Amino acid sequence: DAGVIQSPRHEVTEMGQEVTLRCKPISGHNSLFWYRQTMMRGLELLIYFNNNVPIDDSGMPEDRFSAKMPNASFSTLKIQPSEPRDSAVYFCASSQLAGGGETQYFGPGTRLLVL
Amino acid sequence: KNEVEQSPQNLTAQEGEFITINCSYSVGISALHWLQQHPGGGIVSLFMLSSGKKKHGRLIATINIQEKHSSLHITASHPRDSAVYICAVGEGGADGLTFGKGTHLIIQP
Numbered sequence: 099d100a101g102v103i104q105s106p107r108h109e110v111t112e113m114g115q116e117v118t119l120r121c122k123p124i125s126g127h128n129s130l131f132w133y134r135q136t137m138m139r140g141l142e143l144l145i146y147f148n149n150n151v152p153i154d155d156s157g158m159p160e161d162r163f164s165a166k167m168p169n170a171s172f173s174t175l176k177i178q179p180s181e182p183r184d185s186a187v188y189f190c191a192s193s194q195l196a197g198g199g200e201t202q203y204f205g206p207g208t209r210l211l212v213l
Numbered sequence: 214k215n216e217v218e219q220s221p222q223n224l225t226a227q228e229g230e231f232i233t234i235n236c237s238y239s240v241g242i243s244a245l246h247w248l249q250q251h252p253g254g255g256i257v258s259l260f261m262l263s264s265g266k267k268k269h270g271r272l273i274a275t276i277n278i279q280e281k282h283s284s285l286h287i288t289a290s291h292p293r294d295s296a297v298y299i300c301a302v303g304e305g306g307a308d309g310l311t312f313g314k315g316t317h318l319i320i321q322p
Binding site: 131133140146187202 | 256310311313
Protein backbone atom coordinates (compact mmCIF):
# COMPACT_ATOMS: atom_id res chain seq x y z
CA ASP A 99 0.00 0.00 0.00
CA ALA A 100 1.41 3.41 -0.98
CA GLY A 101 -0.12 5.21 1.95
CA VAL A 102 -1.62 8.68 1.68
CA ILE A 103 -0.10 10.57 -1.22
CA GLN A 104 0.20 14.34 -1.28
CA SER A 105 1.45 16.66 -3.96
CA PRO A 106 3.34 18.83 -4.31
CA ARG A 107 5.69 18.14 -1.40
CA HIS A 108 6.97 21.70 -1.48
CA GLU A 109 5.43 24.83 -2.92
CA VAL A 110 6.82 28.35 -3.02
CA THR A 111 4.57 31.02 -4.40
CA GLU A 112 4.02 34.73 -4.30
CA MET A 113 1.30 36.49 -2.41
CA GLY A 114 -1.89 36.68 -4.43
CA GLN A 115 -1.30 33.52 -6.42
CA GLU A 116 -3.63 30.54 -6.39
CA VAL A 117 -2.31 27.41 -4.68
CA THR A 118 -3.76 23.92 -5.11
CA LEU A 119 -2.75 21.06 -2.83
CA ARG A 120 -3.66 17.50 -3.74
CA CYS A 121 -4.30 14.35 -1.76
CA LYS A 122 -4.93 10.71 -2.62
CA PRO A 123 -6.21 8.76 0.40
CA ILE A 124 -5.53 5.12 1.11
CA SER A 125 -7.74 2.92 -1.04
CA GLY A 126 -10.83 1.81 0.88
CA HIS A 127 -10.71 4.64 3.39
CA ASN A 128 -13.90 6.67 3.45
CA SER A 129 -12.86 9.57 5.68
CA LEU A 130 -10.41 12.26 4.64
CA PHE A 131 -9.01 15.10 6.74
CA TRP A 132 -7.06 18.22 5.89
CA TYR A 133 -4.85 19.61 8.69
CA ARG A 134 -2.51 22.57 8.88
CA GLN A 135 0.59 22.80 11.07
CA THR A 136 2.31 26.05 12.05
CA MET A 137 4.84 26.85 14.73
CA MET A 138 2.43 29.18 16.49
CA ARG A 139 -0.74 27.09 16.45
CA GLY A 140 0.48 23.51 16.04
CA LEU A 141 -1.78 21.09 14.19
CA GLU A 142 -5.32 22.20 13.39
CA LEU A 143 -8.19 20.54 11.57
CA LEU A 144 -9.28 22.49 8.49
CA ILE A 145 -11.99 20.29 6.99
CA TYR A 146 -13.20 16.73 7.08
CA PHE A 147 -14.97 14.59 4.45
CA ASN A 148 -16.94 11.41 4.93
CA ASN A 149 -17.82 9.43 1.82
CA ASN A 150 -16.73 12.41 -0.29
CA VAL A 151 -19.12 14.78 1.50
CA PRO A 152 -17.75 17.72 3.52
CA ILE A 153 -18.90 17.25 7.10
CA ASP A 154 -17.22 20.02 9.07
CA ASP A 155 -15.40 22.97 7.50
CA SER A 156 -15.47 25.19 10.56
CA GLY A 157 -11.69 25.06 10.72
CA MET A 158 -11.24 26.62 7.28
CA PRO A 159 -9.71 30.02 8.03
CA GLU A 160 -11.72 32.12 5.60
CA ASP A 161 -13.31 32.22 2.17
CA ARG A 162 -9.93 32.14 0.50
CA PHE A 163 -9.74 28.46 1.39
CA SER A 164 -11.83 25.82 -0.36
CA ALA A 165 -11.69 22.03 -0.48
CA LYS A 166 -13.27 19.46 -2.73
CA MET A 167 -13.45 15.71 -2.91
CA PRO A 168 -14.88 14.82 -6.33
CA ASN A 169 -14.38 11.09 -5.79
CA ALA A 170 -13.16 8.59 -3.21
CA SER A 171 -9.57 8.71 -4.41
CA PHE A 172 -8.85 12.42 -4.73
CA SER A 173 -9.18 15.66 -2.80
CA THR A 174 -7.91 19.19 -3.31
CA LEU A 175 -7.35 22.12 -0.99
CA LYS A 176 -7.22 25.44 -2.77
CA ILE A 177 -6.09 28.83 -1.49
CA GLN A 178 -7.02 31.82 -3.63
CA PRO A 179 -5.54 34.36 -3.22
CA SER A 180 -2.66 33.15 -1.06
CA GLU A 181 -1.15 35.29 1.69
CA PRO A 182 2.14 35.01 3.63
CA ARG A 183 0.24 33.92 6.77
CA ASP A 184 -0.88 30.81 4.89
CA SER A 185 2.68 29.52 5.02
CA ALA A 186 2.52 26.20 6.84
CA VAL A 187 2.71 22.45 6.38
CA TYR A 188 -0.57 21.04 5.15
CA PHE A 189 -1.28 17.41 5.98
CA CYS A 190 -3.90 15.15 4.52
CA ALA A 191 -4.98 12.08 6.49
CA SER A 192 -7.42 9.26 5.86
CA SER A 193 -9.18 6.63 7.93
CA GLN A 194 -11.70 3.88 7.50
CA LEU A 195 -14.51 5.38 9.56
CA ALA A 196 -15.83 8.84 10.32
CA GLY A 197 -14.73 10.84 13.30
CA GLY A 198 -11.95 10.29 15.80
CA GLY A 199 -12.58 6.64 16.54
CA GLU A 200 -10.25 5.07 14.00
CA THR A 201 -6.54 5.30 13.33
CA GLN A 202 -5.72 8.10 10.93
CA TYR A 203 -2.94 7.70 8.41
CA PHE A 204 -1.11 10.87 7.53
CA GLY A 205 0.43 11.86 4.24
CA PRO A 206 3.94 13.34 4.12
CA GLY A 207 2.58 16.88 4.02
CA THR A 208 2.95 19.81 1.65
CA ARG A 209 5.28 22.54 2.86
CA LEU A 210 3.87 25.83 1.58
CA LEU A 211 5.76 29.10 1.60
CA VAL A 212 3.97 32.24 0.44
CA LEU A 213 6.31 35.16 -0.17
CA LYS B 214 -14.30 22.61 21.82
CA ASN B 215 -11.90 20.27 23.51
CA GLU B 216 -8.79 21.72 25.13
CA VAL B 217 -5.82 19.34 24.97
CA GLU B 218 -2.86 20.03 27.22
CA GLN B 219 0.43 18.18 27.09
CA SER B 220 3.33 18.17 29.49
CA PRO B 221 6.19 18.62 29.45
CA GLN B 222 6.65 20.76 26.34
CA ASN B 223 10.32 19.80 26.11
CA LEU B 224 12.16 16.85 27.60
CA THR B 225 15.81 15.90 27.37
CA ALA B 226 16.92 12.60 28.86
CA GLN B 227 19.77 10.14 28.75
CA GLU B 228 19.64 6.91 26.81
CA GLY B 229 18.03 4.16 28.88
CA GLU B 230 15.84 6.41 30.99
CA PHE B 231 12.12 5.81 31.49
CA ILE B 232 10.10 8.55 29.81
CA THR B 233 6.60 9.75 30.63
CA ILE B 234 4.59 12.26 28.61
CA ASN B 235 1.21 13.40 29.90
CA CYS B 236 -1.94 14.56 28.17
CA SER B 237 -5.18 15.93 29.58
CA TYR B 238 -8.34 17.00 27.83
CA SER B 239 -11.43 18.89 28.85
CA VAL B 240 -14.40 17.21 27.15
CA GLY B 241 -15.43 13.56 26.83
CA ILE B 242 -13.97 11.80 23.82
CA SER B 243 -14.47 8.73 21.66
CA ALA B 244 -10.74 8.01 21.37
CA LEU B 245 -7.33 9.43 22.18
CA HIS B 246 -4.43 9.20 19.77
CA TRP B 247 -0.70 9.37 20.33
CA LEU B 248 1.24 10.48 17.28
CA GLN B 249 4.95 10.70 16.60
CA GLN B 250 6.46 13.35 14.36
CA HIS B 251 10.05 12.84 13.31
CA PRO B 252 12.47 15.66 12.51
CA GLY B 253 11.75 15.10 8.81
CA GLY B 254 8.14 16.08 9.50
CA GLY B 255 6.26 12.85 8.87
CA ILE B 256 3.49 11.94 11.31
CA VAL B 257 2.91 8.37 12.41
CA SER B 258 0.08 7.09 14.56
CA LEU B 259 1.46 5.18 17.56
CA PHE B 260 -1.69 4.35 19.49
CA MET B 261 -5.40 4.89 19.47
CA LEU B 262 -7.15 4.07 22.71
CA SER B 263 -10.48 4.65 24.38
CA SER B 264 -9.86 2.79 27.64
CA GLY B 265 -7.21 0.95 29.61
CA LYS B 266 -3.74 0.41 28.30
CA LYS B 267 -1.93 -0.56 25.11
CA LYS B 268 1.65 -1.69 24.60
CA HIS B 269 3.79 -1.83 21.49
CA GLY B 270 7.41 -2.75 21.96
CA ARG B 271 8.94 -0.25 24.38
CA LEU B 272 5.95 2.09 24.17
CA ILE B 273 3.01 1.97 26.57
CA ALA B 274 -0.05 4.20 26.47
CA THR B 275 -2.64 4.45 29.23
CA ILE B 276 -5.86 6.38 29.55
CA ASN B 277 -8.10 7.25 32.48
CA ILE B 278 -11.46 8.28 31.08
CA GLN B 279 -12.80 9.53 34.41
CA GLU B 280 -9.77 11.73 34.97
CA LYS B 281 -9.61 12.77 31.27
CA HIS B 282 -5.93 11.97 31.27
CA SER B 283 -3.53 9.83 29.28
CA SER B 284 0.14 9.01 29.54
CA LEU B 285 2.68 7.77 27.02
CA HIS B 286 5.62 5.87 28.47
CA ILE B 287 8.84 4.88 26.77
CA THR B 288 10.97 2.24 28.47
CA ALA B 289 14.73 1.91 27.86
CA SER B 290 14.72 5.08 25.77
CA HIS B 291 17.03 5.31 22.78
CA PRO B 292 18.28 8.25 20.69
CA ARG B 293 16.07 7.08 17.82
CA ASP B 294 13.06 7.85 20.05
CA SER B 295 13.91 11.55 19.68
CA ALA B 296 10.87 13.14 18.08
CA VAL B 297 7.83 15.26 18.83
CA TYR B 298 5.04 13.28 20.49
CA ILE B 299 1.56 14.65 19.95
CA CYS B 300 -1.60 13.80 21.81
CA ALA B 301 -4.86 14.19 19.88
CA VAL B 302 -8.48 13.48 20.73
CA GLY B 303 -11.48 12.61 18.65
CA GLU B 304 -14.96 13.33 19.93
CA GLY B 305 -16.61 10.91 17.58
CA GLY B 306 -19.31 11.56 15.07
CA ALA B 307 -18.29 14.14 12.51
CA ASP B 308 -15.21 15.60 14.18
CA GLY B 309 -11.61 15.33 13.13
CA LEU B 310 -8.86 15.42 15.72
CA THR B 311 -8.01 18.16 18.21
CA PHE B 312 -4.31 18.26 18.97
CA GLY B 313 -2.06 19.11 21.88
CA LYS B 314 0.96 21.30 21.21
CA GLY B 315 3.32 18.34 21.35
CA THR B 316 6.25 17.26 23.51
CA HIS B 317 9.69 17.65 21.99
CA LEU B 318 11.76 14.70 23.25
CA ILE B 319 15.51 14.43 22.89
CA ILE B 320 17.32 11.29 24.03
CA GLN B 321 21.04 11.79 24.36
CA PRO B 322 23.45 8.86 23.97
